[in-house]
Structure formats: C-alpha cells, structure tokens
Amino acid sequence: MQAAIAEASTRTSVDFDYLMAQARVESALDPSAKARTSSAAGLYQFTNQTWLNTLERHGATHGLGWAADSISSSGGRARITDPSMASAIMELRYNPEAASLMAGELAGDNADYLQQTFGRAPDHTELYLAHFLGAAGAREFIAAHAADPGREAASIFPRAAGANRGVFYDNGRARSLGEVRDLFAAKMENAASGQGGFGSFSSHAGGWGAPVMQTASAKASATPAARPSMAQVLTSTFGSNTNSGSAPAHVASAYSKIARFGL
Numbered sequence: 001m002q003a004a005i006a007e008a009s010t011r012t013s014v015d016f017d018y019l020m021a022q023a024r025v026e027s028a029l030d031p032s033a034k035a036r037t038s039s040a041a042g043l044y045q046f047t048n049q050t051w052l053n054t055l056e057r058h059g060a061t062h063g064l065g066w067a068a069d070s071i072s073s074s075g076g077r078a079r080i081t082d083p084s085m086a087s088a089i090m091e092l093r094y095n096p097e098a099a100s101l102m103a104g105e106l107a108g109d110n111a112d113y114l115q116q117t118f119g120r121a122p123d124h125t126e127l128y129l130a131h132f133l134g135a136a137g138a139r140e141f142i143a144a145h146a147a148d149p150g151r152e153a154a155s156i157f158p159r160a161a162g163a164n165r166g167v168f169y170d171n172g173r174a175r176s177l178g179e180v181r182d183l184f185a186a187k188m189e190n191a192a193s194g195q196g197g198f199g200s201f202s203s204h205a206g207g208w209g210a211p212v213m214q215t216a217s218a219k220a221s222a223t224p225a226a227r228p229s230m231a232q233v234l235t236s237t238f239g240s241n242t243n244s245g246s247a248p249a250h251v252a253s254a255y256s257k258i259a260r261f262g263l
Helices: 002-012 016-027 048-062 083-094 096-118 124-133 135-147 158-163 177-192 230-238 249-261
Strands: 071-074 077-080
Touching: 002 016, 002 096, 016 096, 016 124, 016 177, 048 071, 048 077, 048 083, 048 096, 077 083, 083 096, 096 124, 096 135, 124 135, 124 177, 135 177
Parallel strands: none
Antiparallel strands: 071 077
C-alpha cells in the first residue's frame, strides 16, 4: 500500500504524508473497504460519481485513457457510455495504484481551487475538508470559520450534519466550526502517526451516505481480499488478446504501459 501511495505522490506532486493519512482515515489502508450506506469503495472510498468525474479528468494522464474515454458528463453527472466497460471502470477503485493516483489528482484539484480562492496553500486539515465536503463546501467552511469559529457548524451544513452526527454533534450538543475543524485536525494528525481513522464515530462507521459528501469512511476488514491488478482488469475485460492486434489500439497501449509498471 505504501509503495502505491508513494508512487501516486510522486506522479501527482501531492504530499505523501497527506495521502497516507487520508487513506488511513478513509479505509484504515484496506483497499477492499466498502461503505454500507453509500457507494463509496476502495482505499480512498471514492463514491461512484466522484470516481467517474476524477477518472474522466485525469485517467488518460496515467495510462487509463481507455476508461476516461468511456465516461461522459452532462448536467454535472458523469456516466459510463459503454456498459461493457462499467465493471472494469468501477473495479479500479479497489486497485491501490489506480485509487491512489486518482486520490492524488483529486487532492491536487482541491488544493488548486482553495489556493485560488484564498490566495494561500491549504493545510492538510483544509484539504481533507475539501475531500469531505467537496471543494465548494470547504471554501464555505473555511470562510465561515474565519468569520466566526464559534458558530454551529450544523447550521451551515444541515445535510452534512444529518448524515454525520458523530462529526457535527457531541452527545447531542452541536459542535462549532472550530470544534469540527479541531476534530478533523486531530484525526489527520493521528492518522499521520499511524493511528486509525474514524472508528470512534461508531454511529457512522461504514459510510457517511449523504449526497453532499464526496466520499465515505469505512472500517477495514480483518483480512483484505485480494484484488486484481490493473493489467488483470484489462485482460478480464478485453480477453487474453489484449496485447495482440485484436484489442482497440488505445487499450493495447494502456495494457503495455500498465504491465511495464507492474500494476
């Protein structure tokens, strides 16, 4: 897992410590993790829509053009245009290399957005807020926190709070923006030091489940199931002739690149 995250950090120029901490928070480093109350899955708990949107934007950069070319967006929603590709595309969320690369790209997108908005680089807590609430939600949170950190966070994010009471409430008492931020900061610090993710939020272990969220946290299983490599996914999708003349040229090219990388 560490090797996949390190490679993604290098190739996306996103801080390794952040990506490692995020993976610990999201899935406890279990690439087979699946949320119970949302579509979130894999090492970084990508929901269906966030996965498709990110893969469409950045897949081609990392040899996944065959997947990106099969995704189309309209009206803010992404969909797979070729049903025969659906399983292979969504299965990539469970591949540590693919998931780490897309997590790095998404973090980079969020960091750029927040940098442009506030004129400074976001810290790890703010970057995770963008992962948790979406970039626009993080922008609203950071601005509101700067204006009044004592304001109840749930009053600004009612849908998020309804789906994540363990984050926005403490034994029924609404947490302030400052308290929510401190909660995330502590979780990221603990994860960076090798401790677990959101297990203490027992009422939401296994997934957030609100449309406003981009991802969902999930508890790791005791023995993560083995998942196929990207090369194996391509082979299972296009058959054993993937690297011969019978597969589409862009697929054969992707297979060759992925096989060389050992993914």
